[in-house]
Amino acid sequence: MAHLNFELSHSPHSLSLQKTLLGGRYTDLKRLGGTNxxxxxxxxxxxxxxxxxxxxxxxxxxxxxxxxxxIRILRHLEHDNIVDLFEILGLVDRERSDRKELLAVYxxxxxxxxxxxxxxxxxxxxxxxxxxxxYQLLKAAKYIHSSNVVHRDIKPSNILINLDKGELxxxxxxxxxxxxxNYDHSGYLTGGKSTLWYRAPECIIxxxxxxxxxxIWSIGCVIAEMILGKPLYPGKYEHEQLxxxxxxxxxxxxxxxxxxxxxxxxxxxxxxxxxxxxxxxRLPGKSYQSALNxxxxxxxxxxxxxxxxxxxxxxxxxxxxxxxxxxxxxxCPFQIESYVDDFMSDVKDILLGLTTPIYCAEDESxxxxxxxxxxxxxxxxxxxxxxxxxxxxxxxxxEKL
Numbered sequence: 001m002a003h004l005n006f007e008l009s010h011s012p013h014s015l016s017l018q019k020t021l022l023g024g025r026y027t028d029l030k031r032l033g034g035t036n037x038x039x040x041x042x043x044x045x046x047x048x049x050x051x052x053x054x055x056x057x058x059x060x061x062x063x064x065x066x067x068x069x070x071i072r073i074l075r076h077l078e079h080d081n082i083v084d085l086f087e088i089l090g091l092v093d094r095e096r097s098d099r100k101e102l103l104a105v106y107x108x109x110x111x112x113x114x115x116x117x118x119x120x121x122x123x124x125x126x127x128x129x130x131x132x133x134x135y136q137l138l139k140a141a142k143y144i145h146s147s148n149v150v151h152r153d154i155k156p157s158n159i160l161i162n163l164d165k166g167e168l169x170x171x172x173x174x175x176x177x178x179x180x181x182n183y184d185h186s187g188y189l190t191g192g193k194s195t196l197w198y199r200a201p202e203c204i205i206x207x208x209x210x211x212x213x214x215x216i217w218s219i220g221c222v223i224a225e226m227i228l229g230k231p232l233y234p235g236k237y238e239h240e241q242l243x244x245x246x247x248x249x250x251x252x253x254x255x256x257x258x259x260x261x262x263x264x265x266x267x268x269x270x271x272x273x274x275x276x277x278x279x280x281x282r283l284p285g286k287s288y289q290s291a292l293n294x295x296x297x298x299x300x301x302x303x304x305x306x307x308x309x310x311x312x313x314x315x316x317x318x319x320x321x322x323x324x325x326x327x328x329x330x331x332c333p334f335q336i337e338s339y340v341d342d343f344m345s346d347v348k349d350i351l352l353g354l355t356t357p358i359y360c361a362e363d364e365s366x367x368x369x370x371x372x373x374x375x376x377x378x379x380x381x382x383x384x385x386x387x388x389x390x391x392x393x394x395x396x397x398x399e400k401l
Contacts, residue, residue, distance in 0.1 A: 076147070149334065
């Protein structure tokens with residue numbers, strides 16, 4: 001297997017956010033990116049280790065509920081292939097003496113070398129790296145799903161990579177939901193803002209009705225992208241996305257009878273229920289034949305027919321890595337009581353109680369950032385952003401061992 005070896009550079013990037021952090025503990029801040037929240041890397045002065053810091057706004061009850069949910073999920077998940085949460089800082093306005101006014105929340109997280117989106121932009125993965133990353137991705141999904149959590153936004157930019165170890169970690173649980181299988185969640189679930197290219201059919205057609213199988217579709221799209229070196233279904237808008245999906249997989253047993261009949265009307269007169277562009281015509285070479293068999297089980301238009309993460313891990317494709325004793329599940333999954341706070345009114349106080357307060361004088365730049373992020377949240381991102389290269393990673397090369 002080829003060795004992943006990226007040449008790293010560390011160009012300084014001055015950020016006004018640095019002055020808001022506790023006592024200068026976190027220095028050398030560099031912006032990593034972010035869509036609905038901003039993520040920075042920083043040096044933790046006492047430990048000399050680099051961390052990632054994710055800034056969450058807390059201006060509205062909705063934003064506070066989302067932050068509480070993400071914090072509780074991250075604190076509950078402990079797995080080698082899920083990013084660790086180290087500390088939760090609450091930025092409080094020093095000038096408000098009557099009561100603490102929470103302005104923003106900073107999640108101090110494990111830092112990784114780069115993400116899969118950047119890797120795929122710069123390199124072609126060999127078949128062994130595809131298999132290794134796919135196995136780790138499904139291990140994480142098995143643990144997440146056993147926790148009664150649905151990630152809902154699995155995509156290359158939310159999959160972090162540590163290059164020296166060939167280690168993969170899922171991050172960004174901002175869109176995740178806790179789902180107790182013993183209860184009906186009708187009216188509770190929302191469509192979210194997951195990236196269109198990796199969104200499962202049911203999350204487009206019936207966005208308030210989905211379960212853990214929607215993550216399996218997303219993972220299947222990511223695995224296919226690792227093989228192809230490009231997105232599997234890069235639709236520009238929802239209807240085109242559905243057409244691309246229906247051209248690639250069989251829809252004959254679809255539970256979305258009305259919607260799939262509408263898709264048929266927009267396709268060629270020679271349409272049949274069999275896929276026009278099946279995966280078998282797209283995946284290169286014999287080395288991916290076993291991967292094809294697994295992907296066909298993951299990328300089922302009907303979610304009820306998709307394999308679970310546990311079933312996918314047992315597929316012959318992973319024989320070289322498969323070790324069930326090292327594929328743990330969460331012994332204490334979330335129950336419906338875990339997220340009753342979503343319906344309470346004092347969410348700001350609840351969120352403040354989860355944080356370690358840090359203080360700063362309220363300034364215009366902070367308000368400006370909050371307004372910009374609120375505007376971003378109102379606009380649904382329909383395509384995978386190209387973005388700038390991951391800071392600190394200037395060049396990617398593969399070297400044979």
